[in-house]
Structure formats: C-alpha cells, structure tokens
Amino acid sequence: MPLATLSGKRKVAKRVKTDPIASVKSAKPVPKQHPWKVVHACELAREVLPLVEGQLAVGMRPFLLTPAGFGAAGAFQDKKNGESALPISLLHTWNHVRDWRKLLGESAAEISAEVIHAHSFAAGMAAVRASSGVVYQLRRTVEKLATEAGHCDENSWLARSFRVAEQFVLARASAVVVNNHAERLACLERGVRAETLFLIPDAVRSEFLESTPDRDWFESLTKGEGATVFFFIPGLPGTSIWEWRDAVLRWMRVLSVVRHEHADVRFVFVGDAQERAAIDEIALACNLMPGVKVVAPEMRDRAMATADVIICDREHSQKELALQTLARGRALLAADVEEHRDITADGRGCLWFRSGEVKDVAYRASFLAGNPDFRRALAVAGREHCLATRSAEVIGAQYDAVYRLAFSKRKGRDNSPPKTQLLPLQVGS
DSSP, rough: OOOHHHHHGGGGGOOOOOHHHHHHOOOOOOOOOOOEEEEEESGGGTTTTHHHHHHHHHHHHHEETTEEEEEHHHHHHHHHHOOOOOOGGGGGGHHHHHHHHHHHHTTTTHHHHHHEEEEEHHHHHHHHOOOOOOEESSOOHOOOOOOHHTOOOOOOOHHHHHHHHHHHHHHHHEEESSHHHHHHHHHHHHTGGGGEEEEEOOOHHHHHHHOOHHHHHHHHHTOOOOTTTEEEEEOOOOOOOOHHHHHHHHHHHHHHHHHHSSEEEEEEEEOOHHHHHHHHHHHHHHHHHHTEEEOGGGGHHHHHHTTTTEEOOGGGGGHHHHHHHHHHHHHEEEEOOOHHHHHHOOOOOOEEEEOOOOHHHHHHHHHHOOOHHHHHHHHHHHHHHHHHHHHHHHHHHHHHHHHHHHHHTOTTOOSSSOOOOOOOOOOOO
C-alpha cells in the first residue's frame, strides 16, 4: 500500500517548508452558541476546566459544583492543583450518592440552572433521582473504575450490582456523552438510544497547542547536530521486566534498520537512572551507540515538543500521547489501533504502522528520516486537525445540541430558554 494512502495527507508536503509550529496560528472562529446556564457536577474541578474554558469561549455560562463548593469557574482556577480525589470504593458509593443529593439541594443547582451536567456516577445518580433533563458524562463504567482500582473483580456481585445501578442512570439521563467509540458501543449495548447518545472527544489542552520546540537544548542534550533526525519513544511497557526488555530490544532492531540507511538518527527514550543504565547496556551490546539517548521523566514534555518524530505504539494509546503530538506540531508515527483512530480517523498528521511488526515500523521510520518535507507536512496537518476538531471552542460548541436535547426533556418546562437566574454560592476555603 502506498505511503500516501497510509498517512492520509501526503499531498500537503508540496506546500509546507517552514517550521510546523509557526505555520499554523489559529483555527476559524466558532459561532456563539445559546448562553446555556449549566452546572457541571464533578468530583474535581480540574477535570472539567478545559471543557468549561471552551464553553465560556462560545458564550455559555457554566458553573461548577464539587464537594469543595459551588461557583463560577474562576473561583476554582487557583484551587485545582490542591484538589485530591476520593478513593474509589463501591462499598462507600451509596454514601457518596447521598452526599451529592445534599450538595445539589444546598447549592440550589437544580432550580437555578437550565441543565445539570454530571461527570461521575455518584453525581449522576443523585442528579437523575432529583431532577429531569440531566446530562450524564460516561468516561469509564463504574465497575471498570473499581476493578482498575483493585477493589473488586469485574464479575463480582458488587461490580454487577453497580452495573445495574449505572444502567438506571443511563436510562434516566436525558442525554449521555462519551469520549470514544468503545464507550459509545458499550452504551448502545446497555440500551442507550442512539438519538440520546453523543460522542464528543476531550478538548486538547491549550499548553500543547502553544508549545514550541527547543532544538538547541535537544541537540546539546543528545549530542546531535543540525541534520540529526530525532525519534522520541515516550514510554515503554512496564508490567514486567521481561516485557520491558523485549520492547527495548524491538526498538533496537528498528533503529538498526533505520541507521543502515540514515546514519545521523537518534532514538530517544524516557526513563529513570536504573532504566537509563539498562537501555544503554542493551544499546552497547547491539553496537548502536551513540544512536540511543535516554532522558529523565521530567524532560518528557520538552522532548515531545522538540523531537522530529514521536513514535506512539499500542502501549501509549490510553495516555493520549498521540493527541499531544499532533497538537504540539510534531510528526506522528503511530500504531494503527482503535484509540489512535479516535484521534485522527483518516490518519491526518500521522503515518500508521502495524503494532508489533518490526519491519513495518522500521520501513516507515526510515521513510520519515529521509523526507524532512514530508515530516513537516505531517506536523502541520496534525496541528490543523487538532485546531479544527479538538480546540476548546470547537468542543464547547458541540455541547449546544446536547443541552438542547436535555433541556427539552425537563419536566414542567417548554422548549424555549427559561428566564431563571443562577444563584452562585461561595466556594469553600
């Protein structure tokens, strides 16, 4: 299959020869939406502040309700880094639901807002039992959250009972929002009607869109030169030492093939002192030094903003590192897996490879190493894609249809916007 087909946008290579970060400045302005007065019921303010930012940009009037208090987003901005999440425990979840019913009542959120947008199971259960016209945001099912936290097995009676409870929330919510195709299919399997189910991805964080490369720093750190092509692998699987070493050896095989055609190439990994020593030992044994460099974990973001190509394999897909890569204006070489397709379905800004196949990823990495114009074209196309589909304003505007549907289902209301006013309270200190 031609590389142009796999990348999705090879034709843009002819029109871009400048630094990808400087080539794309902003997206088209998003039209103003109805000024919805929406209360976001969430456990942590920092989890919804990017969404709130986008909704404010398109003219909505979002407020936040958390266990710390109720108020406008600005009241939570300085407090977000001091927040701590409650540990997930199904045994105490019903107590948490009662806490949320009390929060909704004391804050007058139900009567002062046009829409309540619940971002957790406990908040959603409390909201649908106290109000109509509720939007429920599903990121992970409640039993999966508990299983991942190690509190119970997914097939235990406790997990099954909360699956039934979440089914009640899904059935009673006026609209359900998911962030990826896998959760959308899960909701459809649980009986959520397609017309009430919305797939809206998370907005990309503004700091990624605003990041700039620091080439001089990277060359000094890795002993590279102006013509050196830097490939960055942002993490290795860590479930076992054998899996980790196998992944390192696999990347050494890829590097060996690439350096056979392009000698001035660096593969940059991230790891602590112990991992750096192990990677250096393997690289020496494979006679691939100085083509390998390991940077400390605190340098990951800076390296991702600067490297010529970021390689995201299957193990990186859950961390949205591919999305960060596109937003930063870096060329992306990514495993063709569902999570990455959720970010760029047609491969815009990306060159796909088949995960686990050394020859396949080596062939594509070698192609990128020898084609700087194509790398820059991928970088620009990826950043344009993020601005057009994942900017805060674009994502915020997509909730207009969600809120219209939810508001139309509020009992005792007609479909026209109401005249009520929000009554914000002070956020607790």
